[in-house]
Amino acid sequence: MTLAVLNVTWQTLADALSLGxxxxxxxxxxxxxxxxLRLVNFAYGQLVMAGAYAIAYASVWGWPSxxxxxxxxxxxLALTALMDRIVFRPLRTHSPAVMLVATFAVAFLMQxxxxxxFGQLGTIASSMGPLNQPWDxxxxxxxxxxxxxxxxxxxxxxxxxxxLRRTSVGLHMRAAAxxxxxxxxxxxxxxxxxxxxxxxxxxxxxxxxxxxTARNPQVxxxxxxxxxxxxxxxxxxxxxxxxxxxxxxGFTIGFASGILGGALPTNQSQYLPTFLFxxxxxxxxxxxxxxxxxxxxxxxxx
Amino acid sequence: xxxxxxxxxxxxxxxxxxxxxxLEVERGEIVGLIGPNGAGKSSTLHAIMGxxxxxxxxxxxxxxxxxxxxxxxxxxxxxxxxxxxxxxxxELTVEENLRLGLAARRGRVNGSAxxxxxxxxxxxxxxxxxxxxxxxxxxxxxxxxxxxIVAEPDVLLLDEPSLGLAPRVVDTLFGTLAxxxxxxxxxxxxxxxxxxxxxxxxxxxxxxxxxxxxxLGPQDASDIDRLIAAYLA
Numbered sequence: 001m002t003l004a005v006l007n008v009t010w011q012t013l014a015d016a017l018s019l020g021x022x023x024x025x026x027x028x029x030x031x032x033x034x035x036x037l038r039l040v041n042f043a044y045g046q047l048v049m050a051g052a053y054a055i056a057y058a059s060v061w062g063w064p065s066x067x068x069x070x071x072x073x074x075x076x077l078a079l080t081a082l083m084d085r086i087v088f089r090p091l092r093t094h095s096p097a098v099m100l101v102a103t104f105a106v107a108f109l110m111q112x113x114x115x116x117x118f119g120q121l122g123t124i125a126s127s128m129g130p131l132n133q134p135w136d137x138x139x140x141x142x143x144x145x146x147x148x149x150x151x152x153x154x155x156x157x158x159x160x161x162x163x164l165r166r167t168s169v170g171l172h173m174r175a176a177a178x179x180x181x182x183x184x185x186x187x188x189x190x191x192x193x194x195x196x197x198x199x200x201x202x203x204x205x206x207x208x209x210x211x212x213t214a215r216n217p218q219v220x221x222x223x224x225x226x227x228x229x230x231x232x233x234x235x236x237x238x239x240x241x242x243x244x245x246x247x248x249x250g251f252t253i254g255f256a257s258g259i260l261g262g263a264l265p266t267n268q269s270q271y272l273p274t275f276l277f278x279x280x281x282x283x284x285x286x287x288x289x290x291x292x293x294x295x296x297x298x299x300x301x302x
Numbered sequence: 303x304x305x306x307x308x309x310x311x312x313x314x315x316x317x318x319x320x321x322x323x324x325l326e327v328e329r330g331e332i333v334g335l336i337g338p339n340g341a342g343k344s345s346t347l348h349a350i351m352g353x354x355x356x357x358x359x360x361x362x363x364x365x366x367x368x369x370x371x372x373x374x375x376x377x378x379x380x381x382x383x384x385x386x387x388x389x390x391x392x393e394l395t396v397e398e399n400l401r402l403g404l405a406a407r408r409g410r411v412n413g414s415a416x417x418x419x420x421x422x423x424x425x426x427x428x429x430x431x432x433x434x435x436x437x438x439x440x441x442x443x444x445x446x447x448x449x450x451i452v453a454e455p456d457v458l459l460l461d462e463p464s465l466g467l468a469p470r471v472v473d474t475l476f477g478t479l480a481x482x483x484x485x486x487x488x489x490x491x492x493x494x495x496x497x498x499x500x501x502x503x504x505x506x507x508x509x510x511x512x513x514x515x516x517x518l519g520p521q522d523a524s525d526i527d528r529l530i531a532a533y534l535a
Binding site: 168171172174175178179181182183184185186187188189190 | 351353372373374377378383385389391393394398401402403404405406407449453
């Protein structure tokens with residue numbers, strides 16, 4: 001059975017939705033930190049990679065899958081906290097360029113450590129295998145992980161929206177993203193807001209790690225690297241400073257690459273990034289304000 | 303003494319914006335700080351808030367120095383700033399802007415925490431669901447003051463609140479400031495509208511080139527010549 005008009009199968013559609021959901025989580029994780037720190041964390045993908053290794057090694061050691069997922073959350077959150085302490089906080093008052101280069105350095109450092117510690121070839125997270133089995137829904141075969149990740153992404157985004165809209169911490173985060181200086185003058189505690197945003201972004205990285213590992217159990221040092229670059233493009237497209245546009249940007253680019261990936265013949269899938277990034281450049285030419293819409297940098301923050 | 307500036311000096315690199323300014327603001331009084339552009343008025347307020355580089359002197363609140371504290375700590379210690387240009391967060395609703403003011407509240411915040419703001423400015427209650435960017439400039443100024451008031455500060459600093467407002471709106475605004483003083487707050491009012499400030503404030507300091515040149519009382523409000531002479535000195 002197919003969506004005849006688009007020549008897209010239901011399986012492809014579900015897969016694209018699920019990729020869009022995961023990318024949306026990563027996008028909002030990157031966007032939240034950018035909102036309060038004006039920092040694009042290029043090491044975000046390496047956090048996801050570390051989480052994926054946690055699941056893979058837990059699986060190698062014969063741990064049950066829930067224990068692997070717990071380990072993934074523990075590792076990712078610990079690394080997030082470490083990154084915040086060692087890199088983000090000390091460099092917070094420096095220029096965006098300094099912070100950008102610093103996150104690049106962290107990204108390559110983590111990737112090199114992974115190569116040294118785990119090798120280039122990678123490890124299989126077989127404990128996540130059952131999630132790759134198909135469910136039969138009305139005669140259509142859809143991978144469980146597709147459904148699970150759509151549901152998980154929707155739940156996470158709804159919870160995040162509740163936090164941002166209904167709690168004072170959420171209000172403070174939104175205010176800090178709009179005008180950090182004024183927020184602080186009103187008594188919003190910078191460290192708490194930044195810590196909160198970094199923590200949530202770490203949680204979202206851990207969730208993304210679980211979902212991506214289930215989709216692709218082959219965990220290598222460059223795991224999630226391509227995904228992160230695509231997500232960053234999506235976040236820039238949507239708008240970095242606001243959670244909702246960032247989320248939509250991430251979803252859109254994930255969904256688009258899912259559909260294109262499914263629609264393109266297998267032997268032409270190498271054209272996918274070409275199309276995707278050509279589209280990104282086109283969009284930015286038309287709407288350049290998607291990128292760094294506000295012209296303030298570290299100098300204006302306190 | 304609620305707020306005391308003692309020989310305050312503010313320096314941005316080689317530029318000395320405030321040179322040894324001393325003044326005091328007690329509870330229940332308005333102290334005006336007037337002077338031409340670049341006189342160091344805003345720098346003084348930012349230095350109090352911990353948002354400008356202090357090169358010397360001291361800022362004390364009820365005897366304790368505020369120097370070296372972050373802006374959020376100063377706000378939480380009981381000093382609220384109504385910043386220049388209002389700095390309303392236009393994408394948030396009126397109510398969200400007010401709730402942001404609660405960030406500096408010491409102690410628990412209950413459901414009626416915003417009531418003082420609505421009593422002072424009933425208009426805000428009607429508009430509380432609107433985006434703050436969609437209300438008029440005068441209403442935004444009221445919102446900025448209300449946002450400072452809900453923090454229950456001891457000291458209220460205002461940086462040119464009348465800027466860009468129509469004369470009738472300024473009348474209302476200055477009336478509100480008198481009402482806020484009568485609630486027992488210490489108010490430090492930075493203004494360009496010299497005559498009106500002198501008429502309202504318990505005393506007004508004229509600042510030029512970062513130095514205090516002259517102190518005027520309400521009885522001097524009509525004596526514009528002396529004011530101008532002080533400006534040109």
